[in-house]
Amino acid sequence: MIPLSHYLIVSAVLFTIGTAGVFLRRNFITILLSIEIMLNAVNLTFVAFGRQQGGVDGQIIVFFVMAVAAAEAAVGLAIVIGLYRHRESLNPDAFASLKW
Amino acid sequence: MPETLVFYLLSGLAIGASAIVIGQRNPMYSVMMLIASFGALAGLYVQLDAPFVAVAQIIIYAGAIMVLFLFVVMLLNASRENAAEWDRSHPLRQPAVVRFGGLLALLLVVQLAWALLSARGLAGPVGARGGAETVSSVRVLGRVLFTDYVFAFEATSILILVAMVGAVVLARREGEGS
Amino acid sequence: MDLTLLVQLGVIGLTFFMLINASAILVLAERKIMGFMQQRYGPYLVGPHGMLQPFADIIKLLMKEELRPKGADKWLFTLAPVLSITAAFAAFAAVPWGAQTTLFGLLEEPVTLGVADINVGILVIFAITSMGVYGIVLAGWSSNSKYSLFGGLRASAQMISYELSYATALAAVILLAGSLSLREVVDGQSGAWLGFIPSWYVFLQPVGFVIYMIAGVAETNRAPFDFPEAEQELVAGYNTEYSSVRFALFPQAEYINMTTMAAVATDLYLGGWHGPFLPPEYGWIWFLLKVGAILFAYIWVRWTVPRYRYDQLMHFGWKWLFPAAVINLILTAALVLYFDA
Numbered sequence: 001m002i003p004l005s006h007y008l009i010v011s012a013v014l015f016t017i018g019t020a021g022v023f024l025r026r027n028f029i030t031i032l033l034s035i036e037i038m039l040n041a042v043n044l045t046f047v048a049f050g051r052q053q054g055g056v057d058g059q060i061i062v063f064f065v066m067a068v069a070a071a072e073a074a075v076g077l078a079i080v081i082g083l084y085r086h087r088e089s090l091n092p093d094a095f096a097s098l099k100w
Numbered sequence: 101m102p103e104t105l106v107f108y109l110l111s112g113l114a115i116g117a118s119a120i121v122i123g124q125r126n127p128m129y130s131v132m133m134l135i136a137s138f139g140a141l142a143g144l145y146v147q148l149d150a151p152f153v154a155v156a157q158i159i160i161y162a163g164a165i166m167v168l169f170l171f172v173v174m175l176l177n178a179s180r181e182n183a184a185e186w187d188r189s190h191p192l193r194q195p196a197v198v199r200f201g202g203l204l205a206l207l208l209v210v211q212l213a214w215a216l217l218s219a220r221g222l223a224g225p226v227g228a229r230g231g232a233e234t235v236s237s238v239r240v241l242g243r244v245l246f247t248d249y250v251f252a253f254e255a256t257s258i259l260i261l262v263a264m265v266g267a268v269v270l271a272r273r274e275g276e277g278s
Numbered sequence: 279m280d281l282t283l284l285v286q287l288g289v290i291g292l293t294f295f296m297l298i299n300a301s302a303i304l305v306l307a308e309r310k311i312m313g314f315m316q317q318r319y320g321p322y323l324v325g326p327h328g329m330l331q332p333f334a335d336i337i338k339l340l341m342k343e344e345l346r347p348k349g350a351d352k353w354l355f356t357l358a359p360v361l362s363i364t365a366a367f368a369a370f371a372a373v374p375w376g377a378q379t380t381l382f383g384l385l386e387e388p389v390t391l392g393v394a395d396i397n398v399g400i401l402v403i404f405a406i407t408s409m410g411v412y413g414i415v416l417a418g419w420s421s422n423s424k425y426s427l428f429g430g431l432r433a434s435a436q437m438i439s440y441e442l443s444y445a446t447a448l449a450a451v452i453l454l455a456g457s458l459s460l461r462e463v464v465d466g467q468s469g470a471w472l473g474f475i476p477s478w479y480v481f482l483q484p485v486g487f488v489i490y491m492i493a494g495v496a497e498t499n500r501a502p503f504d505f506p507e508a509e510q511e512l513v514a515g516y517n518t519e520y521s522s523v524r525f526a527l528f529p530q531a532e533y534i535n536m537t538t539m540a541a542v543a544t545d546l547y548l549g550g551w552h553g554p555f556l557p558p559e560y561g562w563i564w565f566l567l568k569v570g571a572i573l574f575a576y577i578w579v580r581w582t583v584p585r586y587r588y589d590q591l592m593h594f595g596w597k598w599l600f601p602a603a604v605i606n607l608i609l610t611a612a613l614v615l616y617f618d619a
Contacts, residue, residue, distance in 0.1 A: 152398055152401070158405035159408060170419075171434070174431070
C-alpha cells in the first residue's frame with residue numbers, strides 16, 4: 001500500500017511545476033496550460049485525502065473543480081482569442097500599456 | 101510490490117510530462133504532453149479507488165478541454181519561433197530578481213517538504229481504513245452528489261451556462277450582427 | 279501456469295485478432311454491398327467471389343512509398359494515425375461479447391468473454407472514443423496542407439458535437455439498467471415478455487436507439503456525416519497527405535470504430551448475447567449476428583443517402599438531436615420513477 005505522503009508529494013511537485021510555468025513562460029497558451037496543471041495537482045490532493053477519510057466527499061469536490069476548470073479554460077481561451085485579434089501577439093508583455 | 105511500481109511509473113510520467121509542458125517551446129507539443137500527464141493522473145485516481153473520477157478526468161480534461169486548447173492553438177497558429185525570444189526578454193530576468201526569486205522558491209520547497217514529513221497521520225497507507233467498495237461505487241457518489249451537494253451542483257450548472265455564453269460573446273468579432 | 283489466466287490471455291488475443299479480421303471483412307463487405315446496391319458486381323477477381331480482395335488491398339498499401347510532406351511536423355504526422363488506431367482498439371477492450379463461460383466445466387471460475395469487465399465500462403468506452411478525435415485533428419494540422427486542415431477541423435468539431443447526444447442517449451439506458459457495467463446492462467435484458475418478445479431495451483427506448491445510431495454514425499465519420507473525407511470536395515480531407523502504412527491505419531481505425539459502435543449498440547439496446555434456441559455458452563453467435571446486422575445497416579445507409587452539408591450537419595446535431603436526447607432522458611427518468619415508486 002502506498003502511504004498518503006507519497007501522493008501529497010507528487011501533488012506538491014505538480015503544483016510547483018504549474019506555478020513555475022505561470023511565472024516563467026511568456027506565452028498565453030502555456031500560462032493557461034500551467035493553470036490546468038495546478039488545478040490537477042489540487043484534484044489529486046482532494047482524492048487522496050478523501051480516500052484517507054473513507055467517504056466520497058473528496059471525489060465530489062473534484063467533480064466540481066473539474067467543472068469550474070472547464071468553464072475557466074473556455075472563458076480564458078476566448079479572452080486570448082480576443083486579445084490576439086487586437087495585437088497579433090500571444091506575449092503578455094505586448095499588452096503592458098493601456099493605450100492602443 | 102507491483103502496486104508501488106505502477107505508482108512510481110504513473111507519477112513519474114505525470115511529473116515528467118508536466119515539466120515538458122512548461123519547458124517546451126512549441127505550444128502544440130505542450131498540449132500533447134499535458135494530455136499524457138492527464139492520462140497518468142487518471143491512472144493514479146484508479147489506484148486511489150476512484151474509477152469514476154478517473155474516467156471523468158479523461159472525458160472532461162483530456163477529451164474536451166484539451167481539444168479546446170488544440171483548436172485555439174491551431175486557430176491562432178501560435179508560432180514557435182518567437183517563444184524563445186519572448187522568454188529571454190522577460191522583464192523579471194535581471195540577476196538580482198532571479199536570485200531573490202530562487203531563494204523564495206527554495207524556501208517554498210523546504211517548507212512543503214518539512215510540512216509533509218512532519219505531519220502526523222500521513223505515514224499510514226491510503227485506504228488503511230478499508231471501505232474500497234463504498235468509495236468506488238458510483239451509486240453512492242450519485243446519491244451524495246444529489247442530496248448533500250445539490251446546491252453546489254445546481255450552481256455549477258448555472259456557472260457552465262454563464263461560461264458558455266461568455267465564451268461565445270468574447271470570441272465574436274467586433275461589428276458582427278446579432 | 280494457471281489455466282484461467284491462459285484462457286483469459288487467449289480470449290484477449292482472440293478479440294484482437296477478430297478486430298483486425300473485422301476491418302478486413304468490412305473492406306470487402308462494403309465494396310460488395312455497394313456494388314450490389316448499384317447493380318453491379320463488387321470485386322470478384324481475387325479469390326472466389328472476390329473474398330481475397332482485402333489481402334490484395336493490404337499488400338498494395340504496404341508496398342507503396344512512405345511519403346511525408348516537407349513542412350509536416352515530424353512527430354505529430356506519425357503520431358496521429360497511431361493515436362487513431364490505439365483509441366479504436368482500446369475502446370473495444372471494455373466491450374463484453376459473450377456470456378460468462380467456464381468452457382464446459384474446464385475452469386473452476388467463469389471467465390467473461392471480453393477483454394475486461396469494468397464496473398464503469400460504458401464511461402470508459404465513451405472516454406476512449408473521445409480520445410479518437412485527437413488522431414484526426416492532429417492528422418489535419420500536422421500535414422501542413424489546407425485540405426487536411428479543413429478536414430481535420432470539421433471532423434473534430436463534428437465529433438465533439440455529436441458526443442453530447444451520444445452520451446445523453448447512453449445516460450437514458452443506464453437509468454433503465456441501473457448500472458454502468460456493460461455486462462450488467464446485458465444481463466438486465468435476458469428473458470422475454472409475453473413469452474416471445476425479447477425484453478431488449480430497444481423496445482423500451484426506441485427514440486434513444488435512433489438517437490444513439492445517428493450519433494454513432496456521426497462519431498465514426500460515416501455517411502451521411504462523412505464530410506471530413508468528402509471525396510468530392512476536400513480531396514481526401516484529413517488523410518490527403520498520408521500514404522502507405524500511415525494511411526492504411528486511418529480506414530482501419532474507422533472500421534474498428536464502426537465495429538465498436540455496433541457492438542456497444544448491441545450490448546445496450548439489442549440484448550447482447552441473449553437469443554432464443556441457443557444455450558448461453560454459444561451466445562456469442564447471436565452477438566456476431568446482431569453486430570453484423572448493424573454493420574450492414576451502416577453500409578446500407580452510406581450508399582443510399584446523400585451527404586449533409588457541413589452547417590446542416592452542425593445545426594442538426596445541436597438543434598434537433600441534442601434536445602431530442604435530453605427530452606428522451608427526462609421522460610425515461612420520469613417513467614422509471616413512476617413505475618418503481
